[in-house]
Amino acid sequence: MSSTHSGLIRVVKCPGDYMSYALADKDFKKDEIISYLDSASYSERAYTSVQVDSDKHIELNCDLVYINHSCEPNVAFVINGQDKKNWFLKALVDIKKDTPLEFFYPSTEWSMDQAFDCHCKKDNCLGFIKGAAFINKENLKNYFVNQHILSLIN
Numbered sequence: 452m453s454s455t456h457s458g459l460i461r462v463v464k465c466p467g468d469y470m471s472y473a474l475a476d477k478d479f480k481k482d483e484i485i486s487y488l489d490s491a492s493y494s495e496r497a498y499t500s501v502q503v504d505s506d507k508h509i510e511l512n513c514d515l516v517y518i519n520h521s522c523e524p525n526v527a528f529v530i531n532g533q534d535k536k537n538w539f540l541k542a543l544v545d546i547k548k549d550t551p552l553e554f555f556y557p558s559t560e561w562s563m564d565q566a567f568d569c570h571c572k573k574d575n576c577l578g579f580i581k582g583a584a585f586i587n588k589e590n591l592k593n594y595f596v597n598q599h600i601l602s603l604i605n
């Protein structure tokens with residue numbers, strides 16, 4: 452597949468299962484919208500999908516799918532309601548070109564299709580990542596989390 456976000460995001464393809472990742476292809480400022488999720492389409496839950504409501508999932512159908520999880524994320528998928536015009540990826544901090552882009556998967560995912568042992572190596576790494584349903588509520592308070600996940604918690 453040719454690049455879908457040229458000048459914004461670059462994908463680094465690596466050998467081995469699930470080892471590829473996405474980098475910033477330019478500097479981004481905190482709170483900057485990096486991309487709207489224009490190419491998204493509703494789908495089944497999968498390791499590639501993003502949850503947009505208590506029981507709805509989308510495929511991104513673009514290079515944004517290569518954004519890995521981190522327990523100290525620098526970007527977030529923001530899902531405001533069910534109109535995809537209000538779905539976007541934004542920078543949570545200032546990001547320098549060539550920095551890996553990483554979001555906190557439980558910020559969109561309640562119970563993931565494919566859990567994994569996190570390799571983010573951050574001091575606050577939560578270890579096994581399976582979705583927000585499996586994280587202590589107190590831990591979740593430290594993160595940006597979308598409304599559909601907050602509703603499922605309460």
Ligand SMILES: C[S@@+](CC[C@H](N)C(=O)[O-])C[C@H]1O[C@@H](n2cnc3c(N)ncnc32)[C@H](O)[C@@H]1O
Nearest residue numbers: 469470471498499517519520565567569570571
């Ligand atoms: C949507 S894919 C992200 C792109 C993926 N790295 C690839 O090469 O296709 C999600 C999968 O990537 C892997 N992954 C993402 N973030 C990870 C992390 N912090 N630690 C370990 N594996 C991770 C997991 O296998 C996860 O199910």
